[in-house]
Amino acid sequence: MKKDVRSVISILDLTREEIESLMDTADEIERDPEAFSEVCRHKQLATLFFEPSTRTRLSFESAMLSLGGSVLGFSSANSSSASKGESVADTFEVVSNYADIIATRHPKEGAAYVGALHSSVPVVNAGDGGHFHPTQTLADLLTIRRKKGRLNDLCIGICGDLKYGRTVHSLIEAMQRYSGISYVLISPEELRLPGYMTDKLKAEGAEYVETADLEASMPKLDVLYMTRIQKERFTDEAEYQRLKDSYILTPDKLSSAKKDLCIMHPLPRVNEISVKVDEDERACYFYETYCGKQMRMALIMFLLGLTKDGAREVPKAPAKMEPKKVLRDVISCKNPACISSTEQELPQVFELADEEKHEYRCIYCDSLVRYQ
Ligand code: CP
Numbered sequence: 001m002k003k004d005v006r007s008v009i010s011i012l013d014l015t016r017e018e019i020e021s022l023m024d025t026a027d028e029i030e031r032d033p034e035a036f037s038e039v040c041r042h043k044q045l046a047t048l049f050f051e052p053s054t055r056t057r058l059s060f061e062s063a064m065l066s067l068g069g070s071v072l073g074f075s076s077a078n079s080s081s082a083s084k085g086e087s088v089a090d091t092f093e094v095v096s097n098y099a100d101i102i103a104t105r106h107p108k109e110g111a112a113y114v115g116a117l118h119s120s121v122p123v124v125n126a127g128d129g130g131h132f133h134p135t136q137t138l139a140d141l142l143t144i145r146r147k148k149g150r151l152n153d154l155c156i157g158i159c160g161d162l163k164y165g166r167t168v169h170s171l172i173e174a175m176q177r178y179s180g181i182s183y184v185l186i187s188p189e190e191l192r193l194p195g196y197m198t199d200k201l202k203a204e205g206a207e208y209v210e211t212a213d214l215e216a217s218m219p220k221l222d223v224l225y226m227t228r229i230q231k232e233r234f235t236d237e238a239e240y241q242r243l244k245d246s247y248i249l250t251p252d253k254l255s256s257a258k259k260d261l262c263i264m265h266p267l268p269r270v271n272e273i274s275v276k277v278d279e280d281e282r283a284c285y286f287y288e289t290y291c292g293k294q295m296r297m298a299l300i301m302f303l304l305g306l307t308k309d310g311a312r313e314v315p316k317a318p319a320k321m322e323p324k325k326v327l328r329d330v331i332s333c334k335n336p337a338c339i340s341s342t343e344q345e346l347p348q349v350f351e352l353a354d355e356e357k358h359e360y361r362c363i364y365c366d367s368l369v370r371y372q
Pocket of ligand 1: 052053054055056057127136266267268
């Protein structure tokens with residue numbers, strides 16, 4: 001990151017206290033939106049979306065407009081100079097001259113991180129491939145807090161595509177900061193959580209089970225987080241066709257569920273939740289989109305150092321542990337979805353992840369590579 005610029009690439013770029021303060025601000029915005037309507041006057045948000053979006057891009061734009069700011073940007077790689085071969089690094093160098101803050105989505109994992117390295121203004125990761133989607137998590141956390149009244153002591157079922165579902169990875173990273181959380185990870189064998197995520201859960205002593213059985217898991221869940229099978233991340237169409245209908249939530253499957261279950265989905269849905277479930281008062285997925293705008297308003301204000309009462313200093317980013325060892329251009333990332341596979345002259349940088357297993361973590365996409 002450029003010196004003294006605060007970006008949000010992973011949900012861990014915000015402390016738990018900061019996230020709770022953002023949720024408090026979102027509650028204030030809900031109570032009195034007018035009080036925030038001029039906070040970002042003369043500020044500009046750039047939305048650089050190299051991949052399709054409805055909710056994230058439009059809620060970011062709506063958030064900035066509701067704060068009295070303005071927006072610019074593009075909604076597909078084809079309408080930007082990326083289609084002529086411009087790198088992510090150059091794009092961010094340029095656009096950070098035009099805007100005060102950037103929200104970006106890109107199909108490559110680690111693209112937002114590379115963007116932030118080259119931006120002189122804050123960058124928010126609005127989804128990088130199958131990796132992370134921290135602002136969806138902010139919407140999810142606010143939904144859970146408002147609907148359940150707490151973020152501790154919850155059994156969370158996460159169902160569907162846990163391999164490529166970036167919202168899943170960010171949600172788990174966020175929930176790990178709370179106590180009394182257990183996970184039921186429901187997916188076909190092929191779409192289980194990536195190794196770098198299960199390794200973290202194990203290292204942190206998290207309580208989790210992996211299963212393929214949604215109905216057997218239902219009675220114990222406080223939250224059920226359904227996800228779409230991420231067609232766009234599959235390299236094998238036949239495999240997608242085989243797995244695409246793995247889970248379809250219908251009213252009868254909810255018969256054994258708790259009366260106060262919170263049914264979530266980051267959306268878009270294809271057919272993972274029958275529209276009949278929409279009538280169930282436990283369905284919270286459209287409410288998530290409502291929360292998303294308020295959380296994005298709170299985040300924009302936070303990163304720009306603005307409050308409804310005036311400017312304030314943006315706090316320094318949470319300190320990260322220094323890696324024990326860094327390898328630079330010694331090994332290369334094997335993940336074809338990593339930004340390092342396409343970005344011009346990007347150094348291959350790895351940090352030691354597990355000394356005993358001789359595993360190194362790619363700093364862009366978190367993939368693990370063995371090297372000794
Ligand atoms: N949840 C989400 O990211 O939706 P979009 O792809 O429509 O932005």
